[in-house]
Amino acid sequence: MNAALRVVPWSFGFRMKSSIGICDFGHPPQVLAFWRRLVREALAMGNKTPFYLCSAHPIAEALTELRVLECADLPPIRHWLSCKTQPLAPLLRWWRQQGRPIEVVSEFEYRAARQEGFDRGNILINGPAKHRWLPGVAEPGLLVNFDSPLELKALLPLAKKLQWHVGLRLRTSLEHDPEHPEYPTQFGFEPADATAALKTLRRAGLTPETLHFHLRTNVQNAAVYEQAVAEAHAFCVAANWWPGFLDCGGGLPPRHTLSPEGRAFAADFSLAELARVFRRWLPRFNGLRELWLENGRFVSARSGVLVVTVLDVKERAGLRQLICDGGRTLNALVSNWEEHELISLPSRSGPMVLTAVHGPTCMAFDQLTRRPLPRTLRPGDRLVWFEAGAYHLPWETQFSHGRATVLWHEGKTLQVARPAGGFEQWWSGAGKQG
Ligand SMILES: Cc1ncc(COP(=O)(O)O)c(C=O)c1O
Structure with missing residues (x-):
């Protein structure tokens, strides 16, 4: 010694x-x-x-904890499994057996979901630059959140022909590179482009159904979600468009993980407070049918x-x-x-x-x-x-x-x-x- x-x-x-x-x-x-x-x-x-x-047991426990977000007077919540977070076949099978859907961001994830028995209608397709791979696996009735004007232009003929259920990912002003907050992330439409995309979709005879954002991982507190939901709402008001589905992405911090300085990532996060945010805001989205969440870390870490x-x-x-x-x-x-x-x-x-x-x-x-x-x-x-x-x-x-x-x-x-x-x-x- x-x-x-x-x-x-x-x-x-x-x-x-x-x-x-x-x-x-x-x-x-x-x-x-x-x-x-x-x-x-x-x-x-x-x-x-x-x-x-x-x-599987801790995942079931996480889903039970998320029930605090539900409220009888509000639209129901659908939890999508974030495939990229833990791409593990028995997990996908277990999740599907619970009757739950999955979110994918790549061709391989999409094919894995299909191979593990998910129906097309239970796979939500997110992520940037999908025009590279989606035509190769395209099927009727897919659920696709578009990410950019160029991607939309490239995929629009297929979306129309195959009658996809479509949505848009909006980049809220809260989405920055966490290490360099002065720079925005690379995801989603800027509001003006999203407004133009709504028109493009309608002209093509498609009804945009979903408004999506994903803030980042380990979101600090419920107030950040509140700002994002408020921005999404302001966008809907300005565009005079009311989506059936509001998809707030993932980002809930898991407990028991610390920053290198020893600070718990979940120290300031309260699910009860997030439930209050949803209670305040969801009734303002006219005709909202469901709230969608895609938590990776919180569910599976x-x-x-x-x-x-x-x-x-x-x-x-x-x-x-x-x-x-x-x-x-x-x-x-x-x-x-x-x-x-x-x-x-x-x-x-x-x-x-x-x-x-x-x-x-x-x-x-x-x-x-x-x-x-x-x-x-x-x-x-x-x-x-x-x-x-x-x-x-x-x-x-x-x-x-x-x-x-x-x-x-x-x-x-x-x-x-x-x-x-x-x-x-x-x-x-x-x-x-x-
Ligand atoms: C679109 C989207 N949804 C959900 C997630 C899951 O995020 P988290 O693991 O922070 O919940 C991510 C992660 O990057 C994502 O990009």
């Missing part, structure tokens, strides 16, 4: 729980117990790390964990370093800008020391987290990284290694949804054919 290794005081930017000596991200004990039990089961089945372990094994330990310059068989570069790009719960199996206690958790690739960037962790962690221990059910699989890499196993838990069954990628798969991806 390096004598210079500092024992870290409790207040290290995170809220600390002195009894167990690890960061407290606010998970209820039963949630921690649920994942501990499931990870143990997965390991007992012989699954090798790194693996993602995903479960909690539904997965990443499990890695500590392979090596180093101590240098006041830092303990755990080298693991998975990490940021391969499995958890999100860790670049988010801090998630990290627990060990077995549980380790004792003094906390500043510890960096690294993956096995050859970059300092490959660091899942750097925070106080028990000094007793050792090679062979399993580390469990929480809230890995959103934007981990889509951003997975095969950097010098194969893809991780993905396990799916539903009811009382735990099974392999996707086996680990072997050498042949990895090397064929590098251009070596069969």
Whole structure:
């Protein structure tokens, strides 16, 4: 043990729980117990790390929480599964079996949804530059939210011929590049272009049905939605157009995730307040039939964990370093800008020391987290990284290694949804054919 290794005081930017000596991200004990039990089961089945372990149960829980947004006097809410957030076949099947629809933004997502049995009328097609791929899979009766004047022009003949149900994505003034707020995002129509698009659609004999916006991810509070809904409403007034469906996109922050400074993304968000926003505004949309939401993170982040094994330990310059068989570069790009719960199996206690958790690739960037962790962690221990059910699989890499196993838990069954990628798969991806 390096004598210079500092024992870290409790207040290290995170809220600390002195009894167990690890960061407290606010998970209820039963949630921690649920994942501990499931990870143990997965390991007992012989699954090798790194693996993602995903479960339907937390998704059902998220949908229950979202019921607070419903109100008997208002139009019903339809929740679309954000496919890109967690493109996992058993999840798509489970969601469809609940009778729920799916939102896609690419040809592959569209084809995956069709393959998993979603009807055309239960697939909402969003995203930019769809004229590149949509003609190749076009079918009658699709639900399409147009994103730009050029895209609309290119797809209009098909939309007319195949009688699509169409809508427009509006860029509200709240949509900026989060890192450079002085610049707008690249999505949707500017209001003047959207007004022209409504005319174009009507001239073509199509009735625009949906007004869509998606603000960004991890929206800070309900007041931001209120401003966006108010802008959408002002647009409808100015255009003298009342859509049957208002699609407010996704963006609800999941609980238990922190910024690198240790601030909970959901700290200022209240679903009850968002419900009040909808109660204030939805009655002002004449003839509104449904409110649509497409939450990715809120619904699925909690539904997965990443499990890695500590392979090596180093101590240098006041830092303990755990080298693991998975990490940021391969499995958890999100860790670049988010801090998630990290627990060990077995549980380790004792003094906390500043510890960096690294993956096995050859970059300092490959660091899942750097925070106080028990000094007793050792090679062979399993580390469990929480809230890995959103934007981990889509951003997975095969950097010098194969893809991780993905396990799916539903009811009382735990099974392999996707086996680990072997050498042949990895090397064929590098251009070596069969
Ligand atoms: C159009 C659209 N809808 C929904 C989502 C899901 O967002 P989130 O995961 O923040 O809820 C996204 C994410 O980028 C999106 O672009």
